[in-house]
Amino acid sequence: MAQDDTGAHRAATQDPGTPEYDGASGGWGSLKGTMRLFGKDPNPEAVEALRRLNKPGGVMCTACAWTKPAKPHPLEICENGAKATFWEMTGDRADLDFFVENTVSALRAKSDHELEKAGRLVHPMRYDATRDRYLPVEWETAFAEIGAALNAMQPKEAVFYSSGHAGLEASYLYQLFARLYGHNNLPQSSNMCHETTSVGLNELIGSPVGTCVMEDFDHADAIFFFGQNTGSNSPRFLRPLAQAAERGCEIVTFNPVREKGLIEFVDPQSPVQMTVGKPSPVSKHYFQVKPGGDIAAVAGMLKLILAAEDAAPGTVLDHAFIAEHTKDFEAMRAAIDAVEWPDILATCGLTREMIEAAADVYLRAGRVICIYGMGLTQHVHGWQNLGMLVNLLLLRGHIGRKGTGISPVRGHSNVQGQRTVGIAEKPKLVPLDRMETQFGFTAPREEGLNAVHASEGVIDGSVKAMILLGGNLVRALPDSLRIEEAWPNLDLTVNVATKLNRTHLFPGKAAYILPCLGRMDEDIQESGPQAVTIECSLSNVYASVGKGNPPSSKLKSEVAIVAGMAKATLPPNPRVDWDGWTADYDRIRDLIAETFPDDFHDFNARKDKSGGFWRGNAARERDWQTESGKAHFTAPTVLSALARDPVEGRMTLVTLRSNDQFNTTVYGFSDRLRGLEGPRNILLINHEEMGRQGLSEGQRVALVSDAEDGIAREVDNLIVTPFDLPNGCVAGYYPELNPLVPLSLHEEKSQTPAYKGAPVRIRAAR
Numbered sequence: 001m002a003q004d005d006t007g008a009h010r011a012a013t014q015d016p017g018t019p020e021y022d023g024a025s026g027g028w029g030s031l032k033g034t035m036r037l038f039g040k041d042p043n044p045e046a047v048e049a050l051r052r053l054n055k056p057g058g059v060m061c062t063a064c065a066w067t068k069p070a071k072p073h074p075l076e077i078c079e080n081g082a083k084a085t086f087w088e089m090t091g092d093r094a095d096l097d098f099f100v101e102n103t104v105s106a107l108r109a110k111s112d113h114e115l116e117k118a119g120r121l122v123h124p125m126r127y128d129a130t131r132d133r134y135l136p137v138e139w140e141t142a143f144a145e146i147g148a149a150l151n152a153m154q155p156k157e158a159v160f161y162s163s164g165h166a167g168l169e170a171s172y173l174y175q176l177f178a179r180l181y182g183h184n185n186l187p188q189s190s191n192m193c194h195e196t197t198s199v200g201l202n203e204l205i206g207s208p209v210g211t212c213v214m215e216d217f218d219h220a221d222a223i224f225f226f227g228q229n230t231g232s233n234s235p236r237f238l239r240p241l242a243q244a245a246e247r248g249c250e251i252v253t254f255n256p257v258r259e260k261g262l263i264e265f266v267d268p269q270s271p272v273q274m275t276v277g278k279p280s281p282v283s284k285h286y287f288q289v290k291p292g293g294d295i296a297a298v299a300g301m302l303k304l305i306l307a308a309e310d311a312a313p314g315t316v317l318d319h320a321f322i323a324e325h326t327k328d329f330e331a332m333r334a335a336i337d338a339v340e341w342p343d344i345l346a347t348c349g350l351t352r353e354m355i356e357a358a359a360d361v362y363l364r365a366g367r368v369i370c371i372y373g374m375g376l377t378q379h380v381h382g383w384q385n386l387g388m389l390v391n392l393l394l395l396r397g398h399i400g401r402k403g404t405g406i407s408p409v410r411g412h413s414n415v416q417g418q419r420t421v422g423i424a425e426k427p428k429l430v431p432l433d434r435m436e437t438q439f440g441f442t443a444p445r446e447e448g449l450n451a452v453h454a455s456e457g458v459i460d461g462s463v464k465a466m467i468l469l470g471g472n473l474v475r476a477l478p479d480s481l482r483i484e485e486a487w488p489n490l491d492l493t494v495n496v497a498t499k500l501n502r503t504h505l506f507p508g509k510a511a512y513i514l515p516c517l518g519r520m521d522e523d524i525q526e527s528g529p530q531a532v533t534i535e536c537s538l539s540n541v542y543a544s545v546g547k548g549n550p551p552s553s554k555l556k557s558e559v560a561i562v563a564g565m566a567k568a569t570l571p572p573n574p575r576v577d578w579d580g581w582t583a584d585y586d587r588i589r590d591l592i593a594e595t596f597p598d599d600f601h602d603f604n605a606r607k608d609k610s611g612g613f614w615r616g617n618a619a620r621e622r623d624w625q626t627e628s629g630k631a632h633f634t635a636p637t638v639l640s641a642l643a644r645d646p647v648e649g650r651m652t653l654v655t656l657r658s659n660d661q662f663n664t665t666v667y668g669f670s671d672r673l674r675g676l677e678g679p680r681n682i683l684l685i686n687h688e689e690m691g692r693q694g695l696s697e698g699q700r701v702a703l704v705s706d707a708e709d710g711i712a713r714e715v716d717n718l719i720v721t722p723f724d725l726p727n728g729c730v731a732g733y734y735p736e737l738n739p740l741v742p743l744s745l746h747e748e749k750s751q752t753p754a755y756k757g758a759p760v761r762i763r764a765a766r
């Protein structure tokens with residue numbers, strides 16, 4: 001592959017080329033990928049669940065937040081949805097014998113994969129330090145002890161985290177519990193994920209979520225796609241993308257890694273494609289931007305677009321839109337004019353021809369959508385990344401028209417919805433006045449802790465209790481070894497979980513694992529079978545009804561567990577009916593509708609609609625709910641989204657998800673779509689950098705932190721694996737490499753950790 005003088009390691013071709021691996025994403029490979037993990041005779045209940053997945057009356061998949069369409073396919077599933085379903089509906093059990101046989105210290109020697117592979121949790125457990133084991137405890141005892149422990153501390157010393165798994169009902173009760181108890185310490189997984197979006201888009205266009213709906217993908221002429229790996233992380237989105245490409249929509253992708261799903265796609269639902277195996281091309285142009293190089297790449301595009309306008313005034317920009325709807329155009333223009341091409345090319349690692357090709361697609365398109373994921377949000381200047389995409393869209397009025405808009409692709413299936421119903425550490429985002437009237441109390445107004453601030457509190461001892469409604473925080477956070485070390489100093493750790501994970505193995509002084517029903521499990525309460533609800537990336541809200549046989553009669557629903565803890569902690573309140581709400585989730589939805597009438601009026605009636613109900617989006621109507629009442633252009637203050645300028649020998653570490661994992665849940669060891677098989681302790685690096693550093697394939701090395709904050713960080717025994725990446729960066733897997741990401745290295749406004757831009761050096765293995 002040619003190296004040009006801009007540092008791009010790929011010749012100036014704009015053709016995505018033929019991938020080096022066999023078979024496109026989707027297709028037989030994806031079906032085989034699933035069967036390989038779960039055998040030829042998977043649990044028949046799981047197979048039945050798959051038939052009902054993402055359809056009205058069925059279960060809404062836990063594997064990602066991509067929308068569940070109103071007209072679902074006969075099988076509205078993907079490889080990873082199937083994996084998530086089989087993984088949750090496993091016949092394996094981490095039963096009482098398992099916990100007798102294994103001390104917690106012994107369990108720490110197991111891998112993330114082995115821990116969850118032990119199977120579903122079946123009984124509430126309490127840690128016994130003298131025996132170094134989790135031992136069974138009765139629910140009421142656990143609730144009473146948790147309540148007593150919480151009442152023995154100041155409310156603001158406790159943190160209530162949620163991973164984006166739990167439905168809107170449990171999430172609403174959880175935030176209510178926190179506020180009745182007396183804090184806003186409600187960090188959520190989005191603090192490590194799309195918080196940059198929640199903060200950044202909100203400032204820029206007055207919407208913390210994306211503006212696109214499904215129909216927009218049928219009308220866009222061009223889609224600019226930044227740092228989101230659809231093939232692995234939201235595979236059902238591949239079909240609408242491939243269909244868009246097929247009808248002539250030009251997709252331009254910016255990503256340091258040549259992610260196969262964005263190159264070509266085989267539809268597992270298309271018999272012709274499955275037989276002939278002819279893939280549909282997805283991206284017209286695929287540009288391997290350097291990590292953190294997107295601001296520069298888009299700055300180049302903006303320069304060309306503004307130059308086109310100057311050459312033929314009045315023909316390129318939508319002046320009427322800019323005048324009526326936006327602010328700071330001139331400041332943006334001045335900042336872009338001041339940027340020099342050599343700096344742009346050096347920072348993004350692309351050639352001028354590539355950027356011209358991208359600008360050309362933009363200029364020819366009547367309707368443009370920008371899509372992005374963690375490749376933009378998990379950087380120090382992530383907010384400016386988003387600002388650049390919004391700049392692109394605003395220039396020609398590409399927000400608030402059919403076929404246009406900005407579309408962040410969210411992660412956990414209900415991560416967006418939990419925020420909508422009040423899980424927020426920022427009290428100003430929540431209608432506390434209304435809740436005060438509803439429940440007759442004075443809500444805390446002090447800003448709560450987000451994930452990074454809560455972690456700092458665990459390390460410095462100011463946080464005393466961590467309650468986790470799902471998740472595996474010790475593994476998912478940056479600086480994970482420092483977190484592991486500090487976690488056992490907590491007075492109280494409570495893990496509401498379906499499966500055992502590493503966080504549970506660092507018990508606080510009092511520590512509980514409370515096993516919950518999963519989304520697939522039937523949830524029967526006093527009033528009968530219950531539905532839960534979730535919100536997808538496109539702001540549709542749907543009911544999800546589990547039908548599976550729960551792995552143990554001892555399990556409680558997340559609603560029942562939150563209510564149980566709350567009841568045991570809080571004094572009685574005539575307006576608060578934990579038991580009655582648990583008995584009938586319709587009553588919780590009525591509360592949600594009362595607190596959030598605009599979004600959730602007639603909630604119980606609307607929740608069963610095919611394709612869900614859309615919550616609406618003001619920015620889509622060009623109603624900009626920003627401070628100025630306008631949409632804001634951004635004048636970038638930096639060209640690279642990374643924290644620091646390049647230094648000799650320093651590499652940028654990008655942490656990636658494999659195709660065989662869901663966050664910290666590792667299903668298996670095949671990263672099929674990248675052609676990587678086997679162990680996860682790999683260091684991906686290109687041939688040229690290998691030569692420069694004197695490395696050979698298969699050699700073992702260590703990575704050390706180059707963060708200059710005086711904290712030593714190291715991950716040893718990584719296998720050097722040649723991989724097509726830009727120069728100056730290396731990549732490897734999350735969560736194994738989390739010890740190398742400094743907690744202090746985070747996005748400037750939202751504190752989203754910079755998981756895609758940690759400074760490291762390569763050292764000899766010990």
Ligand SMILES: Nc1nc2c(c(=O)[nH]1)N[C@H]1C(S)=C(S)[C@@H](COP(=O)(O)OP(=O)(O)OC[C@H]3O[C@@H](n4cnc5c(=O)[nH]c(N)nc54)[C@H](O)[C@@H]3O)O[C@H]1N2
Nearest residue numbers: 227228229233254257291292373374375411412661662663
């Ligand atoms: N199967 C599966 N599905 C999942 C998940 C999972 O772990 N497994 N996780 C879920 C969750 S919580 C989330 S948030 C989403 C995450 O989904 P994504 O947003 O796709 O997140 P990642 O896979 O971390 O990385 C996204 C891409 O960013 C690219 N990238 C890295 N740095 C840069 C950069 O500087 N610029 C650009 N342009 N690109 C860059 C990487 O090469 C990668 O392709 O997926 C959800 N769905």
Ligand SMILES: Nc1nc2c(c(=O)[nH]1)N[C@H]1C(S)=C(S)[C@@H](COP(=O)(O)OP(=O)(O)OC[C@H]3O[C@@H](n4cnc5c(=O)[nH]c(N)nc54)[C@H](O)[C@@H]3O)O[C@H]1N2
Nearest residue numbers: 163165189193470471472476497499501655663664734755
């Ligand atoms: N280096 C690096 N680190 C990252 C990222 C990265 O790209 N790179 N990505 C970040 C992102 S985007 C995210 S969202 C976070 C994710 O961080 P978390 O939300 O903390 O982690 P998960 O791996 O999703 O949580 C897995 C656990 O959730 C529990 N669980 C599964 N289903 C359910 C359920 O239905 N109910 C309950 N109560 N529990 C359940 C199981 O016990 C399982 O072990 O990680 C972040 N960390």
Ligand SMILES: [Mo]
Nearest residue numbers: 189193411412
């Ligand atoms: Mo996420």
